[in-house]
Amino acid sequence: MLRLALTGGRGFLGWHVRVLARALGWPDPVLLSGADLMDAATVAAKLDGVDRVLHLAGVNRGDPQEVAGGNVELAAALARGLRRCPTPPGSVVFANSVQSGNGTPYGDAKAVAAATLAVARPDLIDVKLPNLYGEHGRPYYNSVVATFCRLLAEQRSPEVHEDREVTLVHVTDAAARLMGAPDGGPWDSAMPGLRVGIRELADRLTGFATAYRGGEIPALSDRHAVRLFNTYRSHCFPTHYPLPVTRRADQRGELVETVKVHGGGGQTFCSTSRPGVTRGEHFHLAKVERFCVLRGTAEIRLRRVGDDDVVRFPVSGAEPVVVDMPTMWAHNIVNTGSDELLTLFWTNEIFDPARPDTWPEPVELTTAEPAAEPAVVPA
Structure with a gap:
């Protein structure tokens, strides 16, 4: 049982971390808001004696300068607080991206953020996450899966402008990896990925939606099929229920x-x-x-x-x-x-x-x- 502290705890990944902590019977995580991060003394006080800090906060969309500057400053603010912490956390984990250091403003900012945290905590656990999907993702922001699911829930059709392959990981698996959750539940901290083309993904989700509009359950052949279907259902609830x-x-x-x-x-x-x-x-x-x-x-x-x-x-x-x-x-x-x-x-x-x-x-x-x-x- 670990006492966690989270930045970005009210975001998509943060909510799934909090749900998994609830399932495991762990204490509710300590949440650090954006305002908290701007005051090193507040950060130090909130992190004092916790077992594990997960740095989830980040800027994913927007002006390139804001994306770059925001990700670097969030990491720097956390690092300042860590240095002032009377009883340092047992471990610090950074929710990095597989795009880290790829030459884009976002990717390069993620690499700088990791380096900044590593100066404050040389034992930093740097986890590079691929594309995450899951229940209650934010359309047009968190993932293409969330966008397609919302369109289908509104009885609209996904549009594929560029068909390319992506690797998708369910967000609960990512949460388990970041938390160091023990085995024994429907999560996999090895983060098994689904390699799928965007057009194939759109077709698969459309098939789910077509069957489900009549109350029928589509073929759920593997764990990713179940989780994709659950993601779609989260965008249908509660307005589509009860089903006749x-x-x-x-x-x-x-x-x-x-x-x-x-x-x-x-x-x-x-x-x-x-x-x-x-x-x-x-x-x-x-x-x-x-x-x-x-x-x-x-x-x-x-x-x-x-x-x-x-x-x-x-x-x-x-x-x-x-x-x-x-x-x-x-x-x-x-x-x-x-x-x-x-x-x-x-x-x-x-x-x-x-x-x-x-x-x-x-x-x-x-x-x-x-x-x-x-x-x-x-x-």
């Missing part, structure tokens, strides 16, 4: 199509809940999970990890719909009726008690909820 389901009835009764998976399986199970009972109170880092109430009435509640706002979906077996849980959102389902609740759950993978990808987290932060299930229970 096909319902047929005749003299024998009714049939509801809850899950259609292209080229894959997973696990389906049902549970009953007595009135007032809450199930869930956890989040997932990679698992795709679907809820469908078949009998009774309920409310599905979700909260993005690190945020306060709760999204609520009232659902009923009288008019079945499906709601898919976005990754890194705490979620639960509460029986709000006076009768027993019957809920169908589906996940894209068979439950593994040794690696459940189920991390306890209450949805409601200000009201007491019934005790959550153990983490080894799938839903």
Whole structure:
């Protein structure tokens, strides 16, 4: 269990670091704002005695001079604070770029930033990151994946102006590498990359979107397919939910199509809940999970990890719909009726008690909820 301090902790990579720290049960990281970095005494006080500092803050877009100057100054400000720290951090990690030193203003500034930090901390851990993608990336800024996903979520089409190959790494894998996270979860600190052409990426994401608009699950053949699909889903939430389901009835009764998976399986199970009972109170880092109430009435509640706002979906077996849980959102389902609740759950993978990808987290932060299930229970 490490006590972290982060610059850029509210950015894309920073949020994923904080979510992974929450999953691991580590203390909430100490965050250094841009204003904090401008005062060496404040930096020194905040870093005093922490185990690991992650320098994530940077300037990725904008005027070339601002990009170059901003990245160098952020590193210099952190270095000044490190020199004044009474109890120096155990380690300092720089989220560098594979573009470091490539002759561009951004790349050269990253190289200077690394050298600046290395003067203050000769044992600097310099991690050169490739293109990162993942849930809740900022379109037109963080990655082409985020841009394509947002366009598709808005039912627009990605445009490929230059088809070239890129290496993509999921941001949770990068977070694990920077944090020195132990093995045992759905992350890989070796940062396995997906080598893909831009046009192929656009076609792949378009296929996901086409299937998912009808509530169908596309083929999720490998871990990058799952994570790309989860990234797309993050841009659909919450406005695209609940998803309608096909319902047929005749003299024998009714049939509801809850899950259609292209080229894959997973696990389906049902549970009953007595009135007032809450199930869930956890989040997932990679698992795709679907809820469908078949009998009774309920409310599905979700909260993005690190945020306060709760999204609520009232659902009923009288008019079945499906709601898919976005990754890194705490979620639960509460029986709000006076009768027993019957809920169908589906996940894209068979439950593994040794690696459940189920991390306890209450949805409601200000009201007491019934005790959550153990983490080894799938839903």
